[in-house]
Amino acid sequence: MFDRYEAGEQAVLVHITFSDDEKKEDLDELKLLVSSSGVETVGTVTGPRKSPHARYFVGTGKAQEIADTVQTLGANVVIFNHSLTPAQQRNLEAICQCLVLDRTALILDIFAQRARTYEGKLQVELAQLRFMSTRLIRGWSHLDKQKGGVGMRGPGETQLETDRRLLSARITAIKGRLAKVAKQRDQGRRARQRAEVPTVSLVGYTNAGKSTLFNQITDAGVYAADQLFATLDPTLRQIEIGDVGNCILADTVGFVRHLPHDLVAAFKATLQETREATLLLHVVDCSDENYRGNIDAVERVLTDIDAGDVPQLIIMNKIDAFDDVSPRIDFDDEEKPMRVWLSARTGEGVELLFEALSSLLSGQIRALQLAIPPAQGKLRAAFYELNCIDNESYDENGDCILDIRINNVDLSRLRKQFDGALEACIVQNK
Template sequence: MFDRYKAGELALLVHITFSDDDKKEDLEELKLLVSSAGVKSVGVVTGPRKSPHPRYFVGTGKAQEIADSVRTLGANVVIFNHALSPAQQRNLEALCECLVLDRTALILDIFAQRARTYEGKLQIELAQLKHMSTRLIRGWTHLERQKGGIGMRGPGETQLESDRRLLSERITAIKGRLAKVSKQRDQGRRARVRSEVVTVSLVGYTNAGKSTLFNTMTGADVYAADKLFATLDPTLRQINVHDVGNCILADTVGFVRHLPHDLVAAFKATLQETREATLLLHIIDCSDENYRGNIDAVQRVLNDIDAGDVPQLTIMNKIDAFDDLKPRVDVDDEGKPTRVWLSAKTGEGCDLLLNALSSLLSGPIRALQLSIPPEQGKLRAQLHQLNCIVEESYAENGDCLLDIRINNVDLSRLRKRFPDTMDACLTGNK
C-alpha cells in the first residue's frame, strides 16, 4: 500500500541529546540503521535539548539549520534518531521541502526489506499500516473534498475518512491471516510439547551474532551479516546435547532500544518461540561499548512479551575481538553455568556452550542396567537414538545387556512409551 523511499538516497541525520536517560539514543546505532537500510549519510546535525519542541521537535533555529543543511548537502531525506509526532513530521517536511522520517519509520523500512516469509511480510505490513494510520493527512490536499453527484449529495464521506476506512479494513484482513498462521505455528509447538522436546531460543540485541552462533552450532546456512536486523524470520533446527538428546534451537529477530510498540505487537506470534522456550541463550556482543545498555533493552522487550521469567544463560560473544579473552564458563555458587565466553565466528568456546547446555538441561543423570529380550528391539533402538548407551553386550539367551546413562526426562518418556517393558527390563541401578 505504501511506497518506501528508494535505497541509495542521500540522508541527513539528526541526533539530539537529552538529559533524560529514557529519551537518549545512540548516534552510532543510527548510522548502522541507516547503512542497513541502504541509504548513504551525507551529514549529521546534533544538538542538546531539555525536552522536545512541540512544533519541530528541535528548536526553531535548529530546524532552520536542518533545512539549510538539506539544501547545501543535496539531501533528499532527513532521518531523526527519535520518534516524531505526525504534526512535527508534517511541519519539518514543509520547512525542509523533502521527506522526513523518524527512527520508527526507519526500523519499519529495514524490516520491510528483510522479511522473507509470508508471516514476516504480513507482520511488517501490519506494523507499517498502524504507524501510517496516524499520518494519513500528510501530503494530501484533496482530503477535505467530499463525494458528490447523484445519490451522493449531502455531508458524504471525505477522502480522509475513506482512506481511514480502507486502512482499517486492510488491518482487519491482515490480522485474520496472521491468526491462521499463528494457529499453524501453535500446532507445531503443541506437537513438540507433547513429545517433551526441549526448546532453546537465541535472543539478544540486533547484530550480537545470534545467526552466526546458530549456524556454527547447527551447520545451517541462515543469512548472517554485520547488519542490524539481518534476521527477521525465525528458524528452527535440531541439535544433539549430551545427556539431554535432541533439542530444538530457535533463531529469532534481534531487539533494539525503543523497539516500536506496534512492531513488538506484530511479532508476538513469532516471539512465541521465545516465550515458551525451555531456556533462553542471551547473546551479548562483549566488544560493544554499550553492551550493558543493550542487555537492559533486551530484558525490557522480554518483559513486554511475557518472557522475562524464562531461565537464561548469558553468552558473551565476539571474544575474538580481544587478545586477552579466552573461552570459559562462569558458574554460580551451586556450580551451575551462568555465563559462557566464546566466539561464534571462529567457533572457540562452542564446545563449552554444549557442555553448559548439558549441565542446565539434563538434570540428574541415572546410571542403569537393562536386559532387553530380542522381541523388544524397539526399546533398544530408542535407547540408541537417545545416545545414552555406555556399554552393550549379549547374554547366552540372546538378551541384549545394556549399561546406560539417562536423565530423568528421557527416562520418564521411555516409561510412557513402554509402560510395562521398561521396568521389566531393569536389572539393577548402579
C-alpha cells in the same frame, strides 16, 4: 499509500541529547541503522534539550538550522533518532521541504527490506499500517462521494475517510492471515512439546552475531552480515547435544533499544518461539563498549514479550576482537554454567557451548539397571537408539541386564511409550 524513500538517497541525521535517560539514544547506532537501510548520511545536526518541543520536537531555531542544512547539502530526507508525533513530522516536513522520518519509521523500513517469508512480509505490513494509521492527512476533496435526491446532495465520504476505511479493512485481513500462520506454528510447537524436545532460542541485540553462531552450530547457511537486523525471519534447525539428544535451535530477530511496540505486536507469532523456549542463549557482542546497555535493552524487550522468566545462558561473543581473552565457561555458586566466552566467527569455544548446554538441559542424569525379558526386545532397541547403554549382559533366565545413563526427558518419553513395561524392568536406581 506510502511515500517510501528509495535506497541510495542522502540524509541529514538529527540527534538531540536529553537529560532524561529514558529518552537517550545512541548516535552511532542511528548511523548503523541508516547504513543498513541503504541511505547515505551527508550531515548530522545535534544539540541538547531538556524536553521535546510541541511543534517541531526541536526548538524553532534548531528546526531552521535543520532546514538550512538540508538545503546546503542537497539532502532529500531528514531522519530523527527519536519518535515524532504525526503533527511534529508534518510541521518539520513543511519547514524542511523534504521527507522527515523518525526512528520507528526507519526501523520499519529496514524490516520491509529484510522480510523474505510470507509471514515476515505480513508482519511488516501490519506494523507499517498501524504506524501510518495515525499519519493519514487530508488530501484532495474532489473525490467526495455524493447521493442524489432532495436533501441528500453535498459532500459525502471524503478521501481521508476512504483511506481510513480501506486501511482498517486491510489490517483486519492481515490479522486473519497471521492468525492462520500462528495456528500452524502452534501445531509444530505442540508436536515438539509432546515429544518433549527441548527448544533453545537465540536472542540478543541486533548485530551481536546470532546468525553467525547459528550457522557455526548447524551449517544452516542463514544470511549473516555485519549490519543491523540482518535476520528477520526465524529459522529452526535440529541439533544433537550430548546427554540430552535432539534439540531445536531457533534463530530470531535481533532486539534494539525502544523497539517499536507495533513491531512487537506484529511479530507476536515469531516471538512465541522465544516465550516458550526451554532455554535462551543471550548472545552479547563483548567487543561493543556499550554491551552492558545492550544487555539491559534486551532484558526489557524480553520482559515486554513475557519471556523474562525463561532460563538464560549468556554467550559473550566476538572474543576474537581481543588478544587476551580466551574461550571459557563461567559458573555460578551452584556450579551451573552462566556465561560462555567464544567467537562465532572463528569457532573458538563452540565446544564449550555444547558442554554448557548439555549441563543445563540434561538436568539430572539417571543411572539405572534394568532386567529386560526377551519379549521386550523393542524396549532394549529403544535404549540402543538413545545411545545410553553403559554395559549389557544376560542372566540365567535369559533376561538382558542393561546398565544405562539416561536423562529425565528421554526416560519420561519411554515411560509413556511403553506404558508401565519399563517400570517393571527396573532392578535398581544407581
